[in-house]
Amino acid sequence: MSSTHHWFKAKLREMPLDDCLEVLGNNQVGRIAFNDPSGPVVLPVNYSVTNGAILIATATGSSLHSYVPGSLVAFEVDDVDEFNEDGASVLVRGRAAIVPTEGFSDDERPYTWPEGPREVLLHIVPTQITGRRLFPA
Amino acid sequence: MSSTHHWFKAKLREMPLDDCLEVLGNNQVGRIAFNDPSGPVVLPVNYSVTNGAILIATATGSSLHSYVPGSLVAFEVDDVDEFNEDGASVLVRGRAAIVPTEGFSDDERPYTWPEGPREVLLHIVPTQITGRRLFPA
Numbered sequence: 001m002s003s004t005h006h007w008f009k010a011k012l013r014e015m016p017l018d019d020c021l022e023v024l025g026n027n028q029v030g031r032i033a034f035n036d037p038s039g040p041v042v043l044p045v046n047y048s049v050t051n052g053a054i055l056i057a058t059a060t061g062s063s064l065h066s067y068v069p070g071s072l073v074a075f076e077v078d079d080v081d082e083f084n085e086d087g088a089s090v091l092v093r094g095r096a097a098i099v100p101t102e103g104f105s106d107d108e109r110p111y112t113w114p115e116g117p118r119e120v121l122l123h124i125v126p127t128q129i130t131g132r133r134l135f136p137a
Numbered sequence: 138m139s140s141t142h143h144w145f146k147a148k149l150r151e152m153p154l155d156d157c158l159e160v161l162g163n164n165q166v167g168r169i170a171f172n173d174p175s176g177p178v179v180l181p182v183n184y185s186v187t188n189g190a191i192l193i194a195t196a197t198g199s200s201l202h203s204y205v206p207g208s209l210v211a212f213e214v215d216d217v218d219e220f221n222e223d224g225a226s227v228l229v230r231g232r233a234a235i236v237p238t239e240g241f242s243d244d245e246r247p248y249t250w251p252e253g254p255r256e257v258l259l260h261i262v263p264t265q266i267t268g269r270r271l272f273p274a
Contacts (some may be wrong), residue, residue: 011251031179032179040170041211044169072177074170076179078166079260092179112146115147
């Protein structure tokens with residue numbers, strides 16, 4: 001592997017909030033981390049950003065539906081470039097709640113890739129948004 | 138957005154272990170989820186897979202160094218195709234421990250993209266590996 005490695009390594013820097021919001025706004029898939037009775041779990045999900053909150057739609061009885069409402073969660077979105085070995089990542093922390101689907105328009109709710117109903121709408125109000133960018137050397 | 142949406146949605150299926158190991162073996166970046174005193178956190182990291190365990194190198198005093206050793210963690214790797222709206226994801230769960238760097242060769246240890254020392258080597262022995270694939274309709 002070492003022959004493919006870059007000569008100069010990337011610099012990791014904190015990212016301003018505006019850049020974090022841009023990364024959040026430009027992606028369709030993030031990863032939500034939460035705890036079930038056996039410890040931490042992290043799963044990819046489709047999401048939307050509406051009025052500064054993260055919206056995630058899930059199915060009744062899913063692990064997200066069972067363990068996320070009322071809990072502290074973390075939500076991560078990134079742009080990773082394996083060729084250039086750089087990228088940006090955003091971490092949102094906050095508490096999740098179930099909100100009524102009817103409170104949001106079709107455009108505000110997340111568009112979900114998998115088939116099947118996703119009738120439970122989870123709403124994460126960020127208490128903290130941080131990000132890091134890996135700059136090419 | 139709705140005009141860009143696919144007519145037929147993808148089917149989500151459990152993925153066999155061999156496919157999970159292939160996704161783990163073919164990527165350089167995953168996301169580790171753990172708890173700090175304020176709740177769940179999820180961060181992107183470089184990793185390697187050695188003898189069935191996940192290896193992650195971190196800096197002394199990082200949040201990973203502070204909160205991960207001895208704890209239950211989750212580790213996620215995915216291949217996401219935003220154009221086709223499909224992909225695969227793998228979830229590894231297990232307990233993390235610090236292991237001596239000298240116990241592993243350069244090729245076994247993860248190659249890290251950011252500059253700076255990553256002298257703490259974290260080792261996650263999977264207690265569970267599961268995956269899901271989103272098949273195009």
